[in-house]
Amino acid sequence: MSGIEQFETAAMADARRAMEVCNACRYCEGFCAVFPAMELRRDFAAADLSYLANLCHNCKGCYYACQYAPPHEFGINVAQSFAQLRQESYATHAWPAFLSKAFARNGLVTSMAMAGGIAIVFLLTLVLQSPNAVFGKLPVQPADGFYLIIPKAVMTLTGFASGLFALLAMCMGLASYWKASGPRGWTLKDFYQALKDAASLRYLGGNGHGCNDKDGSFSTARRRLHHLMAYGFLLCFAATCAGAFEDLILGWSAPYPLMSLPVLLGLFGGFGIILGCTGLLWMKLQADQEPSARELLSADVGLLLLLLLIAASGLLLLGLRGTEAQGVALCVHLGLVLAFFLTMPYSKFVHGIYRFVALLRHAAEQRRAV
């Protein structure tokens, strides 16, 4: 075989074969967006497969319903093929390219980043401040209590630098994916539709029937837990923005009182993340492994654990205010946040970006198909 095939991965060839069987069957068209999108095509180029794979929300409905699933000789396992393909698309579009290797051993990378992040924050603090600042008992007031531990300039600079790097890397990835598999011709209405579909997780059983979280039975647990985690994350992000605004614009320094906007947002967000991530991790361990891709487990667990630890250490920091442990808690929390920023473009986190692009393309395609 010569031609385009030799440039393709096994996952891609497998996904194409699956789509050809699915397109002749079409029993799954009621589950999600993938199958109606497939039906608009007769041929499946690599970029199209990457689009379909990222449109897939991994609800697994099509695996349990499939008359051609293993041990049938066709051996169709779209959920697994697409999961592998998604992972490949994250790596293909990662920026800078040499860091795409991080996707191959994501759990290891995430744990090393966590350890490294915490170590760097501790070392910097110890070098820049007296050990007393980290390990000593500090007064609850003055208002700039945290900055006695880590100087304001260092905290702000590190935060912004790592955050901006993550943003830049993800934008580069987005641009690359957009060029390869993004929508051609979309309207604001499509954007609004995609936003609604993403925000509601419509294709994770959002039409009411639920999805196959654990086995052949239907449930909405995974969708609910993802909402808890994702909206919890957004609340925490809002808390960070509110804190930055109050500090940098209004000049009110952290830590903030309990009844302030940054603390309240962070409190609710933190609990959301803890509940969501714990639930999702537990489900991952319970779930039938047949429709899952083993090579993704480490990335999934890595990100969930990192978010869980960030939220937990954040809440711990709140609880330890004014004690001798405050300095250590702050260093651990910020170390984890640093690890999150640095690994974000090379973690499961990017799935949201690629999925949104796919949803936007789907909205535009369906509008034109009507």
Added chain:
Amino acid sequence: MQLYTLRGEMDQKHLNFDIVVIGGGNAALTAAVEARLGGASVLVLEHAPKAMRGGNSRHTRNIRAMHAAPTSVLTEAYLEDEYWDDLQRVTGGQTDGELAKLTIRSTQDALPFMARCGVKFQPSLSGTLSLSRTNAFFLGGGKALLNAYYATAEALGVEVLYDTQITEVTLEGHRVRRLKAVSKGFPLELACKIVIAASGGFQANIEWLKEAWGPSAANFLIRGTPYAQGGVLRNLLDQGVASVGDPTQCHAVAIDGRAPKFDGGIATRLDCVPFSIVVNKHGQRFYDEGEDVWPKRYAIWGRLVAQQPDQVAYSIIDARAEKLFMPSVFPAIKAESIAALAEKLGLEPTALEETVSRYNAACVPGDFDSSTLDGVHTEGLSPPKSNWARPILQPPFIGYPLRPGITFTYLGVKVNERAEVIMRDERVVENLYASGEIMAGSILGKGYLAGFGMAIGTVFGRIAGKEAARNVRY
């Protein structure tokens, strides 16, 4: 009412349940659920391993349901008279009116029952047949439906034994005395009060098909489960149970010749015939490919191909027809010339070239329209092509091999309206009920009506389960 658990008790070789259901498809599971709801202890014996459970139901997609007003999944209304007319039309009258009307009326209650069992429905989106008024589509198809039934049955306490084939149903007079089975390779003897046979037809039993079709049956492909061996059916007929349906008949369509021997299911269908010419292994045409619209003709092509030498045929189109039909599961075989295509298909190039050029010369120019009977036909050609007769001119030329694909057989056991099995002396077997394809020949004696097999299976499965549970209490 004691439920015997099987785990760890396999070595006892004797299991005691009120009701044993033979089979693991829709008709078996609906029976098991109803029997358990009726208070009986129920054991389901499924021939297939768990991953392949569900008989032919795993390849189905919808159920034809009567309804007086629009429902969440069905549009408009579909009343008894129209349903009955549809059935009369396809069977040419080969149906038991009372059982058929009972089935039709009972489909009204089937959908709510299915929903209670966790079956999800979807609006019909696409596909070649527009059935949103008459048929309710299962979300994800038949296997998803079966998953819901199995989960329901297990939650209710029905025991399921997979990999278990019934080898003998022993009748004594008008009672079932004993069941013998092979379970996961080990012999098993079962005592039970009542048996429900829901073990399907015999379409996967090639030797049996040969009795009606001769050696050519060896070349048939079986679209559904390999476990429909008809062992229970034959066993019962041999012991004096009355039969229904023509033993020589089966529903056969032309499918992709590269399909697997068994279980190819829906994906192996080919809808290219009306836009093609179909030739046999000698490169000769043998039937009017454009006689009528495909939904009305696809079911005759299995028989037509079965009558050709080596039970094989080839559908030939040109580039212009490539996208007029549903995508095929196997890639199209393409070549730049008719002769090269013939070589790839294993046909005599000159014979195919001659057939194509004779056909091309006979095509009368007209307005080709794939969506309707366009009347674009041939003149002076035998056999003629009555519609969509556009010359095959534009490369690449495309071919698909065709083989007969057997869907189901019609021969079955005779039952009454309580799903009780009737013997040739017209008395019922006291403790034997039947549901699904094993008795469907009473109602669908000929032809095919989309979603009607599932209607019979669901309705008679439920009747058999309820009646059997009632019978246990006596």
